Amino acid sequence: METITVPHLGTSAIGYRLGGAYDASLPTLVMVNSFSTSAELYRPQFADGELRATVNLLALxxxxxxxxxxxxxxxxxxxSAIADLQVLDALGIPEAFVLGTSQGGWVAARMAVLAPRTVKGIIVLGTSMDYESQRSRDLGCWDGIGFNTPAIDALAEDVGDDWVVPVELVDAVLEEGFGEDVPPEERTFWHATYQENYAGDAGRQRLRLSAINLRDRDGLHGRLDSVRCPVLWMHGTADPVYSVADAEDEITMFVDSADAELRVVDGGRHFLSASNPGEVDTATVEFVHRWE
Known part of the structure; x- marks a missing residue:
């Protein structure tokens, strides 16, 4: 992992990982991770030889x-969408496809709204384009307000330098992402990663603000007609956070996209890029070849 400086928010250091030396002859795939995870969510994609031979992989x-x-x-x-576009400028990458898991999906959509000449296509996984609305709950999505509010309240007080994120909170996120049977090696890996990323009072503040953003975000329904690029939406049938029914409704809102397809993945979990990397990676390669 490295960081790169961009001017947004009074200057920012953006964490990123490239899959290898940048090859200007290949298209670039930006990957944006889900709530409270990191670029390490995309370990399966960085390990996929065919995907790495097809695109420059860039996790932001x-x-x-x-x-x-x-x-x-x-x-x-x-x-985050603005900063990610500034990273592309800083790295000298003129255009890119963007893949996002869960919250990464609505960052990808925001990037496409903001920079239609830069974003060639978006691949969104286990996501929603709505705010945490009654409409989405009526369609079988989770209660994001009920999930996030206790954590936001619990993280409201200052803590000492020895604080690390409680494993109970990590486990709650992992179960939403991977299901109840989280592989032991994944649980161990993420316990350590979370406690490295969210430590001390600054870590507490970053985690709390991330949860506030998830709970209180604005919806995109009124802006989706500004997405011009092709859209591939992949959604697992075993996703407990956002439902297939919601995805079926929202894919129709990309009315001015070059193409908008929903692909349902049988048994796929919320962190679809991690639970079903083979299907996601194969579909991504096909999508890039079609639209590059």
Missing amino acids: EPYGHGRTRASYEQFTYWD
Whole structure:
């Protein structure tokens, strides 16, 4: 993992990982991780030889996540989208596809709204384009307000330098992402990663703001007609956070996209890039070849 400086939010250091030396002859795939994880969510993609031979893999960590830091303490998903576009400029990458898991999906959509000439296509996984609305709950999505509010309240007080994120909170996120049977090696890996990323009072603040963003974000329904690029939406049938029914409704809102396809993955979990990397990676290669 490295960081790169961009001017947004009073200057920011954005955590990123490249899959190898940048090859200007290949298209680039930006990957944006899910809530409270890091670029390490995309370990399966970095290990996929066919995917690495097809695109430059570039994982970017949103504000509040991994190694990303800003001069200003407050941030939203729009800020992450702007900063990610500035990273592309800083790296000299003129255009890219963007893949996002869960919250990464709405960062990808925001990037496409903001920079239609830069974003060639988006691949969104286990996501939603809504705010945490009654509409989404009526369609079988989770109660994001009920999930996040206790954590936001519990993280409200200052803590000492020896504080690390409680494993109970990590386990709650992992069960939403991987299901109840989280592989032991994944649980061990993420316990250690979370406690490295979210330590001390600064870590507490970043995690709390990330949870506030997840709970209180704005919806994108009124802006989706500004997405011009092709869209591939992949959604698992075993996703407990956002439902297939919601995805079926929202894919129809990309009315001015070059193409908008929903692909349902049988048994796929919320962290679809991790639970079903073979299907996601194969579909991504096909998508890039079609639209590059």
